[in-house]
Amino acid sequence: MSKEIKIEPALHVLIVDDDRDDLAMVVNAFRSLSEGHWQVHTATGMGEALQHIKPGKIQLLVLAVNSPVSDVSLWLSSLGQPPTHLKRVVMAATPTAENRAASLAAGADLFIEKPVSPEGLKVVFVDLSKLTGWALPPSVLSGSPGVSVADLIQMECLARNSSILELFHEQSLGRIYIEEGQLIHAVCGELAGERALNKLFTLTGTFELHDFEPPPERTLNRTWEVLLGEATRQRDSLNARTPSGSAAASDAEALATNPAGQAAEMLICSGTGEVLYHWQCPTVAARLTLLQAVLVRAEKLIPEIQLGKLDRLEIQLTAGRAVLQPRADRLIFVRLGSEKP
Amino acid sequence: MKKNFKTWFSEVPATPGLLTCGVRRPNGKCAGYGDDRIYPAEKIEKLLQQFADLNAPLDAAELAPRWSTWAFEYGLLRFVQRPDKWLLMLLVSPETEAAHKLDQLSEEFLAGPVK
Numbered sequence: 001m002s003k004e005i006k007i008e009p010a011l012h013v014l015i016v017d018d019d020r021d022d023l024a025m026v027v028n029a030f031r032s033l034s035e036g037h038w039q040v041h042t043a044t045g046m047g048e049a050l051q052h053i054k055p056g057k058i059q060l061l062v063l064a065v066n067s068p069v070s071d072v073s074l075w076l077s078s079l080g081q082p083p084t085h086l087k088r089v090v091m092a093a094t095p096t097a098e099n100r101a102a103s104l105a106a107g108a109d110l111f112i113e114k115p116v117s118p119e120g121l122k123v124v125f126v127d128l129s130k131l132t133g134w135a136l137p138p139s140v141l142s143g144s145p146g147v148s149v150a151d152l153i154q155m156e157c158l159a160r161n162s163s164i165l166e167l168f169h170e171q172s173l174g175r176i177y178i179e180e181g182q183l184i185h186a187v188c189g190e191l192a193g194e195r196a197l198n199k200l201f202t203l204t205g206t207f208e209l210h211d212f213e214p215p216p217e218r219t220l221n222r223t224w225e226v227l228l229g230e231a232t233r234q235r236d237s238l239n240a241r242t243p244s245g246s247a248a249a250s251d252a253e254a255l256a257t258n259p260a261g262q263a264a265e266m267l268i269c270s271g272t273g274e275v276l277y278h279w280q281c282p283t284v285a286a287r288l289t290l291l292q293a294v295l296v297r298a299e300k301l302i303p304e305i306q307l308g309k310l311d312r313l314e315i316q317l318t319a320g321r322a323v324l325q326p327r328a329d330r331l332i333f334v335r336l337g338s339e340k341p
Numbered sequence: 342m343k344k345n346f347k348t349w350f351s352e353v354p355a356t357p358g359l360l361t362c363g364v365r366r367p368n369g370k371c372a373g374y375g376d377d378r379i380y381p382a383e384k385i386e387k388l389l390q391q392f393a394d395l396n397a398p399l400d401a402a403e404l405a406p407r408w409s410t411w412a413f414e415y416g417l418l419r420f421v422q423r424p425d426k427w428l429l430m431l432l433v434s435p436e437t438e439a440a441h442k443l444d445q446l447s448e449e450f451l452a453g454p455v456k
Contacts, residue, residue, distance in 0.1 A: 301411065
């Protein structure tokens with residue numbers, strides 16, 4: 001597998017992190033790994049970040065999220081209408097399926113775990129380079145272990161690539177076929193389709209990205225966001241029940257101490273109201289009606305207040321909150337918090 | 342809310358970053374503060390009505406908001422409805438003092454007697 005990556009003369013990156021020690025570590029690592037090709041700017045808050053972004057030079061924004069209760073979607077929305085060339089990446093110290101979903105729903109192009117080691121920083125550097133299509137220095141290309149299957153799928157899908165992701169552990173464990181940014185087939189031993197995809201997410205090993213070939217069959221029909229979200233949720237759920245699943249256990253612990261951050265239900269519909277995915281929704285029809293009503297109201301509000309497009313509606317409930325994203329092509333409802341609204 | 346409502350409400354527009362604010366009484370009458378050229382009284386009333394019209398689908402979805410925030414590209418629109426049907430609207434610029442104080446103002450509105 002080899003993909004041509006364009007070379008940019010000056011690559012402007014903005015790192016936002018309120019932890020100055022972490023900020024210094026990331027900046028030094030990226031400058032060193034890019035061999036001076038990345039011009040790394042820094043900010044310790046969104047106000048300062050906006051000053052850097054306004055002139056339009058920044059091509060990549062990396063937003064470090066150090067607290068699991070931080071409102072990432074609000075931070076991202078404070079960017080207003082970002083320039084089309086600006087890629088936005090959320091780097092979470094405590095990554096969970098919920099803040100991954102919230103970040104992507106709020107417009108993040110990539111959601112990754114905040115690195116804590118030099119090797120982790122290298123992995124993140126590779127992820128960011130792939131996302132932006134920036135050239136990797138030869139010293140970095142020689143090896144990039146630690147990139148997760150989810151991260152790689154996300155990058156391939158966002159770039160609308162066609163490829164085959166093969167997972168190994170001494171021998172081939174399975175393959176995931178990606179065609180023009182959509183997952184179309186997965187196979188893992190005797191399993192195929194979503195069961196295979198979900199199984200592959202729970203396995204550890206190395207993986208390789210191959211050039212695309214048409215699969216023997218097509219077993220995946222839902223959008224990659226939905227498939228990735230479901231596979232990640234199932235893996236996290238499995239790990240949380242496993243004593244040795246330390247990373248997931250810490251997620252579970254964080255959620256237990258932060259019930260407001262726990263996903264309680266989710267609904268994703270097409271713009272025409274076709275239900276694409278729902279999870280634990282007590283009343284799908286009522287949620288859909290609400291999303292459509294909000295969309296109609298938004299269309300009336302937009303010309304009145306002249307503050308640009310609606311990004312989302314957040315509803316603060318007695319226990320938890322709901323986030324609605326009514327768009328012409330996609331209607332999303334996520335409720336965070338306790339079992340009952 | 343220790344101050345009476347009128348005093349409290351008249352002080353809200355002084356918060357840096359607040360573009361306009363309005364209130365709708367249970368009888369439907371509205372009042373507002375802000376730049377009359379950009380946000381005249383009719384517009385404030387219309388905005389409040391738009392939110393009030395969402396009560397039916399919110400009830401049907403069995404959601405009882407303490408408040409709701411419409412996040413637009415260049416501003417945040419907050420609605421807070423009290424159980425006695427008083428409705429507050431705050432329109433603020435993002436990343437401003439007013440944006441950071443939205444929850445505080447909402448809590449004050451929810452906690453206070455309206456006179």
